[in-house]
Amino acid sequence: MVTTTTGRAWGVAAAVLDPELPVLTIGELGILRDVVEDDRGRVHVQITPTYSGCPAMETIREELVEALTRAGYWHVDVEFVLAPAWTTDWMTAEARTKLSTYGVAPPVPRPRAGEPVLLQISVRCPQCGSLDTQESSRFGSTACKSLWVCRECREPFDHFKSH
Amino acid sequence: MAGLFGYTLALADDALISAQRMSWWISRAPQLEEDVALANIGLDQLGQARLLLAYAGEVEAAGRGEDDLAYLRDEREFRNVCLVEREQTDFGVTMARLLIFSAWQCELYAALSRSADATLAGVAGKAVKEVAYHLDHASRWVVRLGDGTDVSHQRMQAGLDAEWPWAAELFDDAFLDTGLVDSGVAALPSSLRDAVDAGVSAVIDEATLTRPDVATHYSAGRDGRHTEQLGFLLAEMQHLARSHPGATW
Structure with a gap:
């Protein structure tokens, strides 16, 4: 068995999209921790949840199995x-x-x-780039986000919480 | 005396039952943002409970998984403290309880993140960051309400007075096999008391509230002796799993 972050299996696994934030891959999010493949087409993947109760983990597991199976691996297990x-x-x-x-x-x-925990520098508005923003709710649409509003352009936006 | 299985189960049940009570607030909180906040807090607690229940099942090695332990035990088999199981339909009560409970979970998980048991240390290392956020949320509300209007002050104080007598059970060592503490696996409950007390007292002071001077309630949730309210909670929580055994999505 070989652990690698450059091998083919890693590439396939790392490209799986996060179901909650479909612009990011699990590789970019840092959720993918390890991929071990052997020369007989078996692969073992380790992922870690962002939050203990993250409901996306099951979906990510299924998508990993599907993506790796499609890429020709006949035995995929996700830990x-x-x-x-x-x-x-x-x-x-x-x-x-x-x-x-x-x-x-x-x-x-x-x-x-x-x-x-409260000490944090200003969050930049993703719409207009202003730093004149304000938290409107510490909890947002998913466990990893909080809700903010920009005082400059008046648009509300999500902020991926530092964790 | 609780060994590793019983200890893990007790901590799992605290988180699970608290999560179930928290979910009652969804659609009932004073504002939409608070609905979302309490749902998220409950979700974190549920996540912690699932990890702990799964591990308890593994330790027990009797073929019970997280679902079996959550849905197929009766109330006498639950090991949560009575603090978390009682109805909470008053927002002041909920915030007082969350303040006490999350302050305790912060200290507990911080200690357990150094546990000699790798799984407990892993669960706690994740959870400690989540419960710090819960504590911060509860603290802000307690201060806002305590140091608010006459009515909000009075209701926040009433909430604190109602919850305070139930906190003692969190620090009771009696249920625990002390061998687990000696081997560095468990955190001795009484050793967390001073830090929790100091943290909660600081919030109470800032909120211009008074530390309740009330007698401790006798409670023995750790031994499976619960208030009658746990039965009603379980009836709702377990209904689907018991009515449709083995059903899956």
């Missing part, structure tokens, strides 16, 4: 791993740009250990 805990720091720079273009403000850098 959920919890440690180390997922963090938005694992999101790629490309993912942040895509999110912003999609209309979701990407996560800002997380506070360091010991700093209060």
Whole structure:
């Protein structure tokens, strides 16, 4: 068995789209943790949830199995791993740009250990780019998002919470 | 005495029953954003419960999975503290309970993220970030209502007075096999008390509320002796799974 982040199976797995944010792949989100394939066409995938209760995990599992089966792997198993805990720091720079273009403000850098959770720098409006924005609800349409409004262009928008 | 199975089950049941009570608020919260907030908090708790129940089933090694443990146990087999199971149809009560419960979960999961048991450490390491957010949400509401109008102050104080006597069970060591603490697997419940107390008291002070001076209720949820309200909760929560055994989506 070979672990690789450049192999064919990794490429197939990493391209699976997140069902909640269909502009991002699970590779870009940092959900895909490990892919091990052997020379007999078997593959073992490890993914980690963003939040403990994330309802998208089952869908992602099914889509991984489908994508890898379509790519010719005859035995695919998907394992959920919890440690180390997922963090938005694992999101790629490309993912942040895509999110912003999609209309979701990407996560800002997380506070360091010991700093209060509340301390965070301004969130940039994905519509007009203004930093004059305000949180309207700490909880949004999915566990990973909060709801914001721009004071400049008056548009409401989702913000992918730093986690 | 609870070993690893019983300990994991107790923590899972706390999260599961709290999640079920939280979901009652969906469509009933004072504003739409709060509906969404309480639903999200319940979802986080449910996620934690599922991971813990699945692990409890694995430890027990009797072929029971997360669904069997959630849906096919009767109330005497549930190990949650009575704090989380009682009806909460008053927003002040809900926020007081969430303040106490999430402050406790924060300390618990922070301690367990260093557990010698890799699975408990993994679940806790994820959950600790989620419950910090719950605590922050509850704290903001308690301060806003406590330091608000005369009516909101009085109702928030009443909520706190109602929940406070049930908090003691969170810190009771009696149910736990202390071998689990000695081996670094479990967190000794009483060791979390000072930190939880300090955190909750700071919020109470900021909210201009008074720390309740009320006697502790006797409760023994950890031993499976519950208030009558758990039965009604389970009847609703388990109805579908029991009426249609083995049904899947």
